Amino acid sequence: MEGVAFAYPDGRQALFGVDLTLKRGERVALLGPNGAGKTTLVLHLNGIHLAGAGSVTVAGLPVAKENLTEIRRRVGIVFQDPDDQLFMPSVAEDVAFGPANLGLRGAALHERVTEALTAVGMQEFADRAPHHLSFGQRRRVAVATVLAMRPEILVLDEPSSNLDPASRRELAQILQSLDVTLLMVTHDLPYALELCPRSVLMDGGVIVADAPTPQLLMDAELMREHRLELPYGFNPSVAL
Amino acid sequence: MGAGHSHPLHLPGASPLHRMPSEVKIVAALAFVVSVVATPREAIWAFGLYALLLAGVAATARVPAGWLATRGLIETPFVVLAVVLPFLEGGPHVHVAGLSLSEPGLWAGWNIVAKGTLGVFASLLLAATTNGRDLLLGLQRLRTPAPIVQIATFMLRYADVIIGNARAMRIARLSRCHDPRFLWQVRAFATSIGSLFLRSYERGERVYVAMLSRGYTGALPMGATARPPARQWATALTIPAAAAAVSVTAWLTT
Numbered sequence: 200m201e202g203v204a205f206a207y208p209d210g211r212q213a214l215f216g217v218d219l220t221l222k223r224g225e226r227v228a229l230l231g232p233n234g235a236g237k238t239t240l241v242l243h244l245n246g247i248h249l250a251g252a253g254s255v256t257v258a259g260l261p262v263a264k265e266n267l268t269e270i271r272r273r274v275g276i277v278f279q280d281p282d283d284q285l286f287m288p289s290v291a292e293d294v295a296f297g298p299a300n301l302g303l304r305g306a307a308l309h310e311r312v313t314e315a316l317t318a319v320g321m322q323e324f325a326d327r328a329p330h331h332l333s334f335g336q337r338r339r340v341a342v343a344t345v346l347a348m349r350p351e352i353l354v355l356d357e358p359s360s361n362l363d364p365a366s367r368r369e370l371a372q373i374l375q376s377l378d379v380t381l382l383m384v385t386h387d388l389p390y391a392l393e394l395c396p397r398s399v400l401m402d403g404g405v406i407v408a409d410a411p412t413p414q415l416l417m418d419a420e421l422m423r424e425h426r427l428e429l430p431y432g433f434n435p436s437v438a439l
Numbered sequence: 440m441g442a443g444h445s446h447p448l449h450l451p452g453a454s455p456l457h458r459m460p461s462e463v464k465i466v467a468a469l470a471f472v473v474s475v476v477a478t479p480r481e482a483i484w485a486f487g488l489y490a491l492l493l494a495g496v497a498a499t500a501r502v503p504a505g506w507l508a509t510r511g512l513i514e515t516p517f518v519v520l521a522v523v524l525p526f527l528e529g530g531p532h533v534h535v536a537g538l539s540l541s542e543p544g545l546w547a548g549w550n551i552v553a554k555g556t557l558g559v560f561a562s563l564l565l566a567a568t569t570n571g572r573d574l575l576l577g578l579q580r581l582r583t584p585a586p587i588v589q590i591a592t593f594m595l596r597y598a599d600v601i602i603g604n605a606r607a608m609r610i611a612r613l614s615r616c617h618d619p620r621f622l623w624q625v626r627a628f629a630t631s632i633g634s635l636f637l638r639s640y641e642r643g644e645r646v647y648v649a650m651l652s653r654g655y656t657g658a659l660p661m662g663a664t665a666r667p668p669a670r671q672w673a674t675a676l677t678i679p680a681a682a683a684a685v686s687v688t689a690w691l692t693t
Contacts, residue, residue, distance in 0.1 A: 330596070
């Protein structure tokens with residue numbers, strides 16, 4: 200991602216020249232206060248928003264209209280509210296939606312669905328309706344809907360929000376077990392420390408810091424300047 | 440927004456009707472309703488026979504009469520209209536229990552109540568024996584236009600979410616001592632409806648973005664397309680066939 204700038208149709212400028220490179224297999228946290236432009240940036244990764252200036256490339260392929268199907272296969276986004284993501288009448292049908300759009304049918308499609316649901320430990324719930332699941336289970340299914348497309352980059356928007364402590368831990372274990380490049384938008388700083396060796400801090404539509412997560416979280420002045428605060432009693436150096 | 444329950448209009452069971460493919464039931468219910476609607480209103484005996492047919496179906500599906508009756512209350516607004524008609528219509532009047540009632544109004548009211556009630560109970564029996572997902576698959580297999588199936592899919596999925604939102608907003612209003620008793624206090628409620636509409640619209644946009652992110656290009660993947668055996672069609676269509684025979688007889692004798 201090089202020099203990416205973007206303004207919404209109403210004229211509000213959200214990104215002012217963002218440079219960001221993710222290495223294959225890396226796990227990176229994207230931090231920043233509300234309104235920093237994190238979600239806008241994420242929506243550039245799969246071409247929902249196309250950069251007004253600058254360019255985005257995924258594994259050598261430019262994000263442009265003619266490549267959108269392949270780009271969306273490579274970049275899987277798990278949105279914050281699972282109810283936005285899960286819209287089909289059953290879990291299995293929802294997980295099948297993405298790979299079916301890629302042209303998979305029959306046994307191959309079924310295999311993908313089973314593989315993705317197994318990866319998040321939800322294979323027993325394949326025939327259930329999404330609204331019959333708990334919030335934590337729906338979040339896991341939302342991850343499966345994207346894993347079923349075998350993405351190269353998995354992007355998660357606030358993956359730990361609204362989860363109870365056990366569901367939060369279970370999701371962390373699942374994410375650690377996956378062999379993909381991970382970009383995680385989060386306000387949950389201990390979660391970032393646990394899962395992502397590298398963190399990128401955004402504010403005001405630009406990247407203001409890009410450093411190893413422990414180093415970034417222990418920079419008290421930087422944190423204060425950009426409205427980031429560690430939970431009460433949490434000490435990154437002790438946690439590590 | 441946590442764990443939900445099965446739909447209030449569906450009564451899980453294992454009767455032959457529950458096991459029948461949904462597209463067969465949809466066609467049978469629709470054909471039955473068409474026969475009922477096409478029956479001349481003067482053939483009162485025909486509506487009695489239709490009711491008997493429905494009672495037979497309900498017994499086969501093991502749907503209790505009380506269960507159907509409470510859900511049949513949805514028809515009440517139409518019944519109110521039908522009750523008012525004999526007082527409002529013109530034409531020759533008859534005197535019943537000291538009241539002067541319009542004869543064409545009485546027939547129009549009867550027509551609405553009889554056909555409406557039979558239609559409502561036929562639909563309720565279809566819903567009771569078929570879960571929402573199977574109804575959608577049935578519509579899809581009947582080659583219903585894709586946009587209609589997609590809209591129904593979204594309604595089925597998001598009705599619960601929107602009702603949950605509305606419930607949360609109501610609790611939030613009550614928690615701030617909102618206690619509307621009179622019409623002029625309805626403002627907060629009306630504003631909530633507007634806000635719910637906007638929230639649902641915004642959710643629609645987010646769902647669409649999430650779909651695009653998974654490669655959506657305008658068509659939902661098709662479900663299984665196995666055709667039900669002819670025997671099942673024949674069994675299910677005996678009911679609308681009987682109804683059609685009643686309707687034709689009614690036309691010939693009225």
